[in-house]
Amino acid sequence: MSPTTTGTGAGASSGDALNAEALDLDAQHVFHSWSAQDGRTPLVVAGGSGSRVWDHDGRTLLDFSSQLVNTNVGHQHPVVVAAIREQAGVLTTVAPATANLVRGRAAESILSHAPEGFAKVFFTNAGADANENAIRMARQVTGRDKVVSLYRSYHGNTGAAIVSTGDWRRVPNEYARGHVHAFGPYLYRSEFWAVDQEQECERALHHLERVIQAEGPASVAAVLMETIPGTAGVLVPPAGYLTGVREICDRYGVVMILDEVMAGFGRTGHWFALDAYGVVPDLITFAKGVNSGYVPAGGVIISEAISSYFDERVFPGGLTYSGHPLAMASIVAALGVMESEGIVANAARIGRDVLGPGLRALADRHTVIGEVRGMGVFWAVELVADRATREPLPAAAMGAVKAGSMARGVLPFVQDNRLHVVPPCIVTDEEIAEGLAAIDATLTDIEQA
Incomplete structure (x- = not known):
């Protein structure tokens, strides 16, 4: 048109x-x-x-x-629109417990762009429920409850996701349990009286670790943060910050979740924003750019260690439209044109x-x-x-x-x-x-x- x-x-x-x-x-x-x-x-x-x-x-x-x-x-994009139309003529919906070819191809394509060590994809309807389920996985694997996230953040408008969010929208919605917040690096409006990026990074990492220590490391299941906080201001982290967060998480046995809902799939000029920092989290959440929003879709990219935990344990989560065929077809097509068209x-x-x-x-x-x-x-x-x-x-x-x-x-x-x-x-x-x-x-x- x-x-x-x-x-x-x-x-x-x-x-x-x-x-x-x-x-x-x-x-x-x-x-x-x-x-x-x-x-x-x-x-x-x-x-x-x-x-x-x-x-x-x-x-x-x-x-x-x-x-x-x-x-x-x-x-x-005509290729993505055609893929949705073609899939609609074949199968418009299917139960999530089934095996479906286009769902498998979508997961395979996503994983081909993730760092080494990631095994599976859990599909959701959007970014908010991707973060919900990543939190659920972290709590199950660690047996702990608390989630540490940043005040300058947005993670979605569902129960745990909105309470993980740091901005004003959290306050009238604080019904979920076990959420703690910290300040991340933002030199222009530093919370740490820093004078340069190196000092901002060092002090922000110290602050994050002290929050985890003060909350009791044995109670902290996950650190959840956007690789680059988007709605909060495109807050590009200083060199060393994300690798420092990874080290803190490893030190205390905490699951590191990077929210790539806004920053992922080409937005930063990388397939994932995390690629620019050489950091590998335990879970990656995504939505938006994976299919340019043509059909609602999101998900969690799961590391081998966390995926294998559920090999013989039931994962207590699911969605009727997890891996919906129309969404999956749009993902396959969108990632395909991103590759072929540079x-x-x-x-x-x-x-x-x-x-x-x-x-x-x-x-x-x-x-x-x-x-x-x-x-x-x-x-x-x-x-x-x-x-x-x-x-x-x-x-x-x-x-x-x-x-x-x-x-x-x-x-x-x-x-x-x-x-x-x-x-x-x-x-x-x-x-x-x-x-x-x-x-x-x-x-x-x-x-x-």
């Missing part, structure tokens, strides 16, 4: 009328996440292709959000040669930019009211950043005082230039207001 096609009912209705109908039905009947329900004016998305989306009237936006940082192969390499090149330099050039021109950080197509621009004090740009100004970007044809990802620049992994040099020009003009307006 092209941007000029209005979709179902277009013969009888204009694009404006279809947009109005979508908004009306949404307001009447759809209950939205993380929102007060009244007064919302959501963007209408009717279609998409590659790095762009459009509404029913054909208004097109360059998608610098990848929706929720998941459309790594872009919108409507999509991961493109993300790496874009980040290294185009997007990273372009964002740093913006920082040189705009005093409202406090820090730029990221890799691949996974970047955050921290916006401040004052560079000296690092006071965050207020919410009203951030609203103007979002509105200004969209007025210039770019769909942004705005979180707190940050602009996350996270286009699809297939994004081109020309599209990056287009998006950066819109951001440049928008920030100029903010500074002149």
